[in-house]
Amino acid sequence: MTLSGIWELKKLALRNLARHKVKTILSAAAIMVSVAAYIFLNSWLGGMAIESRRNIVNYEIGAAKLQTKLYFEKKDELPGYENFTGWEKYRDALGREGYSAAPRYTFSGTLFSASGSAPVMFYGVDPAAEAETLRYVPYVDFGRYVQNGKFEIALGTVAAEKLKVGIPTRPLRQELEALISSIAPDKADGDFIRSLYDAAPSGRKGDIFSPKEKIAEGNERLLLKKPGINASSAERKQYRAGLEKYWDMVAASGRNDVRINAVIDIKADTKAVPETMQSSNRESGTVRHVNQLLDVTVAGVINSPDPLPNGNTAYIPLDILQDEAGMMLEGAVTEILIREKNAPDSRLPGKSESAASIRAALERGLADKGQSLPSDLEVYIWLDYMKDYLGYEAIQTGAPQVLAFLLLILSFLGISNTILLAIMERTREIGMMRALGMTDRQMIITYMLEAGFLGFIGSILGIILGCAVNYPMVKYGVDFSAMADVLSQGIGFRTTGLFRSVWNIPLIIGSGAAATLLASCMAFFPTRRVVKKAITESLRFE
Numbered sequence: 001m002t003l004s005g006i007w008e009l010k011k012l013a014l015r016n017l018a019r020h021k022v023k024t025i026l027s028a029a030a031i032m033v034s035v036a037a038y039i040f041l042n043s044w045l046g047g048m049a050i051e052s053r054r055n056i057v058n059y060e061i062g063a064a065k066l067q068t069k070l071y072f073e074k075k076d077e078l079p080g081y082e083n084f085t086g087w088e089k090y091r092d093a094l095g096r097e098g099y100s101a102a103p104r105y106t107f108s109g110t111l112f113s114a115s116g117s118a119p120v121m122f123y124g125v126d127p128a129a130e131a132e133t134l135r136y137v138p139y140v141d142f143g144r145y146v147q148n149g150k151f152e153i154a155l156g157t158v159a160a161e162k163l164k165v166g167i168p169t170r171p172l173r174q175e176l177e178a179l180i181s182s183i184a185p186d187k188a189d190g191d192f193i194r195s196l197y198d199a200a201p202s203g204r205k206g207d208i209f210s211p212k213e214k215i216a217e218g219n220e221r222l223l224l225k226k227p228g229i230n231a232s233s234a235e236r237k238q239y240r241a242g243l244e245k246y247w248d249m250v251a252a253s254g255r256n257d258v259r260i261n262a263v264i265d266i267k268a269d270t271k272a273v274p275e276t277m278q279s280s281n282r283e284s285g286t287v288r289h290v291n292q293l294l295d296v297t298v299a300g301v302i303n304s305p306d307p308l309p310n311g312n313t314a315y316i317p318l319d320i321l322q323d324e325a326g327m328m329l330e331g332a333v334t335e336i337l338i339r340e341k342n343a344p345d346s347r348l349p350g351k352s353e354s355a356a357s358i359r360a361a362l363e364r365g366l367a368d369k370g371q372s373l374p375s376d377l378e379v380y381i382w383l384d385y386m387k388d389y390l391g392y393e394a395i396q397t398g399a400p401q402v403l404a405f406l407l408l409i410l411s412f413l414g415i416s417n418t419i420l421l422a423i424m425e426r427t428r429e430i431g432m433m434r435a436l437g438m439t440d441r442q443m444i445i446t447y448m449l450e451a452g453f454l455g456f457i458g459s460i461l462g463i464i465l466g467c468a469v470n471y472p473m474v475k476y477g478v479d480f481s482a483m484a485d486v487l488s489q490g491i492g493f494r495t496t497g498l499f500r501s502v503w504n505i506p507l508i509i510g511s512g513a514a515a516t517l518l519a520s521c522m523a524f525f526p527t528r529r530v531v532k533k534a535i536t537e538s539l540r541f542e
Helices: 003-019 021-061 069-073 087-096 127-133 157-163 173-183 187-194 233-252 275-284 355-367 387-425 427-435 440-475 505-522 524-531 535-539
Strands: 064-068 099-113 116-125 140-143 152-156 197-199 222-224 257-267 287-302 313-317 335-340 377-381
Touching: 003 021, 003 440, 021 440, 021 505, 064 069, 064 355, 069 377, 087 099, 087 335, 087 355, 099 127, 099 157, 116 127, 116 157, 116 257, 127 335, 140 233, 152 157, 157 287, 173 187, 173 233, 187 233, 287 313, 355 377, 387 427, 387 524, 427 440, 427 524, 427 535, 440 505, 440 524, 505 524
Parallel strands: 116 313, 152 287
Antiparallel strands: 064 335, 064 377, 099 116, 099 257, 099 335, 140 287, 152 313, 197 222, 257 287
């Protein structure tokens, strides 16, 4: 068929759309809504997935870790005995090559307070290196981050609430009054603390996040006030000063004094041999289990955009863990977190932060000082650690996308039914056009073009609507920080605060093209069914 022939069929298809305006508008509207919903859902899920990955890198792991191979093989067991010493030279070598490096010793234990106990993951850290490598350090809601040489911890929000340490953010009125009586016998101080709280909104006696909670009359839930979005800098400064005063009162009462109970696993024969021989000794060393009790003070409470630092997590100065007064580490660490210096928080690790690039840089930095990297140490990138999460993320993002795609298909099945009815109604018209000389092929192409134009109009409108709805989600997002207590462990993604969408240009263009093509294909089978009838039978069709 020539181009001029196709052009004439196109004009006929457009006239058909103009003749049946109501059906055209309704069918295009259905396609528009389906395409817009598909674009919005995929963009939002994609945004949360990307934000989660950024949070993992910026707040949890960095771009990579330097660990022993044996530790990585058994990482889920937290084998603290598979550690290494002399980490300072690796940190310095990475620093010379443009990388930040934060040493850590990871162990688990139980944290006891005057009000209860909770299992906690502990990270022995170098505060300055931690602040340079990761981004959670500034997110201390109350108090401050830990300092070298002090027996103190920075605790996640979830653990602080469980143990009732620090400043309560959502206490019952009776709990707050009990706290006031223990830390502020002076009436003015008590009134000051009460002024920092508001009753839970909505006017009901209960928690706004737990409406089924049974609370006695006069014991309503209270919420710690926060400055509004439009608060001035002076108001925010006054608010912070009030919290600092409140924190000092809580700390002076002993409420923040806690005890760590942990079992440290030590390979007895690794400390008495040179470092170059420690690898072989680790293979056969006898593991000793040493129970340690350590009294510390909660220096601050962390509430970051990532759920891991906010959970049952505590950060403790690495230097106080070294001798018998701490955890008897004797200079050992389980890992060094690595991130390129001045790397933008919005950027995921690239080629310069791959395992090969970091290892090459580390070897160069060591060679400059006549040193080498032991064979039992290896660089593992963040993806090596997050394989389970990424699989779960694929399910989290894939299931809604499949659902949206199925809804898209269902809408097109409805459109197919509309096209079928329209073609059936035009059976006599089709028979007349065939009698005048139009071939079956021309009839099929005409109605496929008509349906294709319908899909094109609907998809263009759907792209416009989808982008319009997605724009504020990309620019501003949705802030769920007010529900931080409920979402402290996230909603399947590694984020608890601001959720933003992303622009997925290939998907936006592809969804429009797919909608157009799919609508066009939907007209093939019903048209083919009609043109199979004899012309005389079509002309007699009622």
